Amino acid sequence: MAPRLLLLQLLRSGPRGVAVSPGVVPCRSLSTGPGSGEYLQRSIVPTMHYQDSLPRLPIPKLEDTMRRYLSAQKPLLDDDQLRKTEQCCKSFESGTGKELHELLVAQDKKNKHTSYISGPWFDMYLTARDSVVLNFNPFMAFNPDPKPEYNDQLTRATNMTVSAIRFLKTLRDGLLEPEVFHLNPAKSDTDAFKRVIRYVPSFLSWYGAYLVNAYPLDMSQYFRLFNSTRLPKPGRDELFTDAKARHLLVLRRGHFYIFDVLDQDGNIVSPSKIQAHLRYILTDSSPVPEFPLAYLTSENRDVWAEVRQKLVHGGNGQTLEKVDSAVFCLCLDDFPIKDLVHLSHTMLHGDGTNRWFDKSFNLIVAKDGTAAVHFEHAWGDGVAVLRFFNEVFKDSTETPAVTPQSRPAGTDSSAAVQKLRFELSDALKSAIAAAKDKFEATMRTLAIDCFQFQRGGKEFLKKQKLSPDAVAQLAFQMAFLRQYGQTVATYESCSTAAFKHGRTETIRPASVFTKRCSEAFVREPSRHSASSLQHMLAECSKYHGQLTKEAAMGQGFDRHLFALRHLAAARGIALPDLYLDPAYGQINHNILSTSTLSSPAVNVGGFAPVVPDGFGIAYAVHDNWIGCNVSSYPGRDAREFLHCLERCLQDIFDALEGKSIKT
Template identity: 45%
Template sequence: MVFLKSVPLQYSSRAIVKLLDKNLISKDYVEYQFIQQSQIPTLHFQSALPRLPIPELKLTCDRYLAAQRPLLIDESYRKTEANVQRFKEGVGKQLQKILKDYDNKNKDTSYISELWFDKYLKSRSSLPINCNPVLVLNNDDKPEYSTQLIRTTNLIISSLRFYRTLTSELLHPDIYHLNPKKSDTEKLRYLVSKLPPKLAYVCSYFYKSFPLDMSQYPNLFQSTRVPETDKDRLLQSPESRHITVQYKGHFYSFEVLTTNNDIVPASQIMENLKFILNDNIETNKFPIGVFTTLDRNKWATIRHNLAENGNETQLKIIDSALFNVCLDDNDVGNDPYDVTRQFLHGDGSNRWFDKSFSLIVAKDGVSAVNFEHAWGDGVAVLRYTQDIYNDAKDKPRIHPDTKLTEGTSPNVQRLDIQLDDHLKNCVQQAKTEYKTICDNLDVNYTIFEGIGKDTCKKNKVSPDAIMQLAFQVAYHKLNGTFVPTYESCSTAAFKHGRTEAIRPCTNATKAFTLAINSVNQPSVPQLKKMIQECSTIHNQLIKEAAMGQGFDRHLFALKSMGEKNGIKSNMFDDPEYAHMSYDVLSTSTLNSPAIFAGAFGPVVPDGFGMGYAIKDEFLGTLVTNYQDRTNGPDFIGALKKSFEEIFAILQAN
């Protein structure tokens, strides 16, 4: 049976069943178009989500001082404490009222949402390394499906199935289950789908399952960041039906959706990709993708010149694509060092870092997702990445023996870019500048095997707390100091929540670090007790951050309100406030069976970017840093030593 009639863009699982019963669509059609069919509509809970709370001013000030205490000498701390006290009793109250008024006038969102968008969009730093993270997919366990053509085709189809499912509200809502056996059941899903949003949320909450914000998901597709002087803008093109593909530094485009927004046949997508891979055109000597590696103001000026030089239509095609695909012309293997360098930054010639995300596939089929960060956070990208990885692996539409449909022919447009001598010179300069930055970046990693999540649980300590403690111990071993440390925490439990900062350097971690790194160590039982205290405090910080009770975003919002209203404060002028945000150790973890590695660059010149994974039987950390300022191999060596010492204490009788 074939598809007989145009189907509305948004419809439920029940509507699909009715269409099937009436023979208006076939099971094969439904199976090809949608990655899943959730009983609960994707945005069912969205209107009922609680709003992100504005913490009490006193609690925020207390938490801020607690985070500053291990970083400052007594004299500096007393000065900071005095500034905070004046702030709390004076200007802080005024700014808190302004922030609450602002929040009350924008009840359809969160107090941090617009401010956080502005923070990213106003940043003038180049996107690769500084902003764009990367998630590297695990390889397919069937080598015959890992050729560049087959894997790319299957990942594109899975991406389109995800898109169709999302826009049809058939993607299962993100829900955090405390006890999945009781709450993640077909019976409860059916009940919740029948209830209006507020009652559905209450019912879900009663079963200790917590729906999460999904407002960022639409920005995954048909979205890009456009450079403009002083502040960029996010552009969405909801009518687009094409993708762009980069190969050898050239851009290609072809449609992947019909006029009814159905996914075109898999063989047609494969034929188009095969045409691109077989294009015998020479590698582009002047690839415009490298412009997206520039400082945003510089890129904004060049982009204007690019459009004026006859490329406005080509830029619109790139901007409006559903997503971007990068077909690289080299193998990367499975070495985390090579994989990270290739997918985190590359040489910039076969990338468009402005796109919401780019699906990158190397010649040997190794794949990754590099994403722009202004539009959203890792939660949405991780869900997308996991779903397409599993779908492409478990339900591939293209197989090694797939034959092209008889009579089909490629329908691919190569985007010819017009460059004058000035623009060609800009390309060369951008390539040179970017190479200098990338050559200075170092990448190192360690996998501590035999000990992991299970060992931590047996010793009743948080695995995340142990990882963060090891980072503190390692840094102190090398430098003898304590520095601002950032750990990202999602606040997606709230409407339009973004992230909150966990500050893992505490008085407890400082005390343990000084003890274990001293010549005269305390006894093992004492050290073990100190580790447990570190874990308890860290768990409390995680809980506070996830519940919107951290201090970083609140203070950032208060400072923003002051700037908007011309209100100054000694506290925000205090160098120690700026120092708190100078994240020498920037850390984040996204654990998933689909992910081989996650990476991002250091956020300050003398810092470390640390993506880490906590598995049952091993711990992994991938570290980036700039070689002219810090020593990555030495830090990795100190980190290994720290793991050994901490786990020796935990496992001692």
């Protein structure tokens, strides 16, 4: 199984699924030709061919979970705290935890169509009452179109919209290449292999791929990409999808517009007509509404649920259905992007008027053509979003539907484009005003900063036989120790999409190895030779690799303990002492929440901290440089953290080059 482990250590996604599969790019596909066609590709293997035969997500052994949990606690606890936690673990493993584990295993055997984590994970997202903005929704920004003239807002919005609809058509017609990681593409990513594997029955197909070192991934979340919205409900939200709807939702200056992008036969409306309709919307000179409805999607979910009922009862039900069922939401912003920090704020939250935060995703295109995807997280994780993201970038830049010289169709857009209007009572206006005040107050508290370390990246670190991701994670540990003098709970999410209905597992980068190494670099560098520091770096890299492999194989501890706790609550079983132990609360208070982004299409990504006193760290280790985008609230200083991070990376590179480290 070693090749499988090698694959899976690559499948990392961010805490909110912000993506990331370094090197995992959708497999080779057949383009339909420049600027034309209904499809992105025509896969000879049906899109969902492997889904039925995907292996099931394993439930770890309880004793392994306890051992891994204690290992993750060691760098965070003093001796007395650790002894108490060890006792809690022993009691849990031999008592209530054992009973819950047996119940979980029995329940899992009865539900072979899914994974043990899928239901509890949906519950976790949908029962959360906090605003989805900052707390859950992340963003990924596209690189500019390589052809500068194609970054005109109208041209790029048209091309990306058409490419997104091509993706929808390709997916629904079963012509999208299955998501597969190829360890030996010369054998498995070939027409010859595909012609054979397509005739293998679905319930056996995964095994056929495995024989040639190809590893299909779960694609069960993909159908929620389109025509989907998270609906606010009291206590627990619902995911809504209406695959029959054919219209696009466009937001501009807080106004809502819809027009069909698919005709009655399911064919894509001509790109020149889509371009004409978008041009028509861009020429609407209406000012921003006094009470922009979009603010409501940033509210507390119970508050929003109550207000939504008032909207429906006030005669807005059918209009809201058009918003909810739209293929996706295209947001056209009326200003250019100044820099990466401005880009991050714009795409992560904006001014609240021009996003429908509940849609499965918002495709945002700024005045200068800067584009991003902002996505709601309950429906799925970063693997599906990144695949969509990569395909849209590739198709819109390589086979654009329109050119800067293209003339929009001579069509009556005033008849085709419907501007949605909402009836707002005084109570609804008050609710919008309150949501606006809350939104603006919250956004003022968020700081974002970024930097690029240009001294080296993946190529140099691999020559040193070190994991680039392990070095980045170690640098975060060192930076926090330098800034605040502590080692704290750290979260790095790992995709378990190699399993049926897999979601994520947690890598815990803070370890006894990173703590020892960080203290050597930060507190006493003069006492250690370069070779001694290099040895510690190698230990950190090796252990991080082990943690990554275990997590990718579903062998972490976080999801198992989460599922056991969820089961106890569902069965009315008193919460075991393990969960009441302050150490459990502390390790789940993730002060460093991290996500790596790696794709030729991604410019930058980002998300907010998951706790008030934390950092949200989006990063990428490129071939020759390292990028980092960090967010914080007033309790922490993102800019100072980046200064410390740069110093720590310099020290690591000095040590690797045999230089002494300055105190």
